[in-house]
Amino acid sequence: MSLVRLEDVTKRFGQLTVLDQVSLKVEPGEIIAVIGRSGSGKSTLLRCINGLEPIQGGRILVEDDVVNDPKTDLRKLRQKVGIVFQSYNLFPHLSVERNITLAPTVVKKMPPAEARKLAEEALARVGLSDKIDAYPDQLSGGQQQRVAIARSLAMQPKVMLFDEITSALDPELIGEVLKVLEALARQGMTMLLVTHEMGFARNVGTRVVFMHHGKVWEQGPPAQVLGNPQTPEMKSFLGSVLH
């Protein structure tokens, strides 16, 4: 069974069709790099998967749960789908520890001591064990983004969505975040990530999905899609990002 399945998903903002009958299956353990020009609907695709945006047509499933069914408990569903945003969105008034333990204690009713252990483990995975008592504004962008990843991991999601999580970072900080993603990939985490890091997509991704005008325009194994693009749109996109 696919972990995530999109069937003819259509998403509109008013008159503007942002996702146009998108179909996509994500199998457990896959690492899918979503690429495409600005405005092609990449972020919207991710946001629809965890129900942050309602859709106007088609169906989205996460395991057996239909995301766009009004009867679905979105809060339950979101525990299975982690998302990390470009702008980190840590809670500025809470310590790193509390940022991570908030959802486990409040949503999953985990006892505080257990949640603290969980936070320690999650921070170890992103290499920030020494920052557990810091506040977000005391951290660099790269560190904040790693805390955001740890916060999401602490909910033990089945699939993680990453939306250009290195785009707001200074070049010298991108590497540390990508390293965390690579480690997650090695541990078998299923991931859907919007990225402009073509090297990362090629080396770590199991599949590349190229979005254009709200459609899945081309997809396949990274080496094939990036090395031998079939459509002129994909060719010109690759030309513009690689030079």
Add this chain to the structure above:
Amino acid sequence: MIREVNSLDLLYLVAAGRWTLALTAMAFVGGGILGLAIMMLRIAPLKPVNWLAVGWIQAIQGTPLLAQIFVFFFGFAIFGYKVSPWVAAGVAFSIYASAFLAEIWRGCVEAVPRQQWEASAALGLSFPQQLRYVVLPQALRVAIPPTVGFLVQLIKNTSLASTIGFIELTREGQITTGATFRPLTVYGIVAVLYFLICFPLSQWSQHLERRLNVAR
């Protein structure tokens, strides 16, 4: 008949100031609790509930406070309930404060970036949990100065309770004037007493505002 304003008059005025403070406190606490609830209804992700809150806010902000006080004082009497000035003023001022505090606090909640709502929703928090753990703590920082500003308005507005015989600072001023026929002196003292209550609050509010701006 005309006599000097003496120290006993002054004592009575100061004593009446306590009731100004008591009515303010009542309205602020009652209006604060009610206002928080209305603010939540106003922003809850449920349209009919939003309209209810908007209706409440508009009705109260769109009518004179004096009329509201009269409605509660004389209105209840028409239906056979005799309410004391205390109850009428307490209820009227609480309701009045609730509408304004709800709007002030809604503004503060909306100053919290939308991404904070999204990040907490994505972690599975419910609307009340988002408010309690993520949004309200951040809104609180910006809420203090305008809230104290409203409190100062509230203190001065309690003088309207004098119209239904509630004996607070202004009403005591009227009584003292009746006895002494020295309105200028008496209302001068009344004004000074209001000022002594409000000025420190305004200063405190400005101080908080400055500190918040520095912390940004």
